[in-house]
Amino acid sequence: MEGEYIPTIGLEIHAELKTQTKMFCDSKNDPDEARPNVNVCPVCLAHPGSLPVINREAVRHVLKVGIALKSKLADYTEFDRKNYFYPDLPKGYQLSQYEYPLVSGGELAGVEITRVHLEEDTASSIHDESTGETMVDYNRGGVPLMELVTEPVIHSAEDAGNFARELQLLLRTLGVSNANMEKGEMRVEANVSIAKKGELGTKVEIKNLNSFNAMERAVRYEVERQKKLLDRGEKVVQQTLGWDDAKQATFPQRVKEGSADYRYFPDPDLPSLKLSELADFASDILEKEMPELPWERRARYEALGVKADDAGSFVREPYLGELFESSVQAFGAGDKGVLLAANYIANDLVSIMTALTKQSRDIDVRDTEIKSEIPISAENFNKIIQLVRDGKISSRTAKDLLSVYAKGEQSDPEQYVAANNLLQADMSDKLVDVVSAVLTKNPTVVADYKSGKAAALEFLFGQCMRELRGAANPASLREALQQELANL
DSSP: OTTOEEEEEEEEEEEEOOOSBOSSSOSBOOTTOOSTTOSOOTTTTTOTTOOOOOOHHHHHHHHHHHHHTTOEEOSEEOOEEEEOOOTTOTTSEEEEOSSSOSEEOOEETTEEEEEEEEEEOOOEEEEETTTTEEEEETTSTTOEEEEEEEOSOBOSHHHHHHHHHHHHHHHHHHTSOOOOGGGTSEEEEEEEEEEETTOOOOOEEEEEEOSHHHHHHHHHHHHHHHHHHHHTTOOOOOEEEEEETTTTEEEEEEEOOOGGGGTOEEOTTSOOEEGGGOGGGOHHHHHHTOOOOHHHHHHHHHHTTOOHHHHHHHHHSHHHHHHHHHHHHHHOTTOHHHHHHHHIIIIIIHHHHHHHHTOOTTSOOOOHHHHHHSOOOHHHHHHHHHHHHTTSSOHHHHHHHHHHHHTTOOSOHHHHHHHTTOSOBOSSHHHHHHHHHHHHHOHHHHHHHHTTOHHHHHHHHHHHHHHTTTOBOHHHHHHHHHHHHHHO
16 A cells, blocks of 8 residues: 555574584584583684684585575685674674675575575674673684674564475475574574565674564564654664564664675685686586475475465475375376375374374474384385275274374284285275164164155264274265165
8 A cells, every 4th residue: 555664674694504613613413512611712713823714515515505496606815804893803804705696596485596605603702691791702702603684574473484494395305404403403593674665675694583473473573663663754873683582572672783794705714616626516516415405395296286275395304205206206297196195194194193293293303213103114004005005994984093003002903904904995895784773773863864864864874883983885885875875
């Protein structure tokens, strides 16, 4: 509507890279190390005379991200000193990239990318509220850090959240980062401004966003806060804000710096890189190492007939994806067993996993310990699906079998259903006997059916199925029921 404010959002996302060692030294890169100041050396502690060396693996990781984003990969690149003073930065500057990033341009989830570059992470500041002291753990200091900056082309908190989630999935698919936000391995900062059409707003930067949901809430809050300021005739101050999740509000941290404040200049201790001169950095070599990307995999699943939401779930949650892939291999594209498998995974198995692990369906079921709690093997799962596909067991029996096998049953499903009399009954004497018995017990319902009440047939069908413990072939049972009713 004319005169309404338009939100404009740009994201800056940092991700710690999965490498054996840190960005500029041979100290171990171990995000799970609990002991403070163990993985340190003279380089990452900025001892005088120590010299940095570029981590080749980290450079390759960022170039792979660039290939996935269809970005322009740099031929020439260099590292710069970003100067500022803080206890978690022992050198008094951070080694980063300014004028010559490794990756420029590209697109993800409909959002244009400005740049992707490499830098080193800072140390961790640990605040002791009981004593008021702040301690510094340098284990994280110097860890390879990828920074991705988007163009300011996002216009809603939901779109910002979708982009960040898609980036996390991409980083995990490429194997370049675990990107766990709760561990600080992926950190999102949002630049937010609002303005009327044709005008420019004043942006603020929001930090302390430790989850996608927190980021979305913070962006929504900030949009509303700025609207109220402008409606009162006040100005938005360009500054860095924190997010207080307990209060569900942003709060000022400091005046927002510009690039000039950091006094960037090329680091004299690190050589510039001419990537075309490094054989193992050639884009055609890196492309051969690329896995199937998330959007490519979703498209492949949808082409098989899988619903879009289910395809997204299989890509997002590795255990479910691996199980579905096994079904695709077992049955082949075009076989109805593939779609049966997709349906049972997305609905029944997810519900079983949710109940057993006491997790919300929204939680990313990707941890290996969850996989061990759901010990149904791909082989047994596909045998259950084949039994349904071939009409040997009912849908109800298949659901029950999944629950049994998810709790630890290891026997062959065909032997299990035979031993427990779960094979579907067909047009046999047993089926006819059960139908006759149910009709005899329910003369009033039979009369209702004869008088034209369609619901009566469904009631009788349900009673027969209960007597047969769900093991009847529904089509055969309905045929037998209608035949017996016609004979009365």
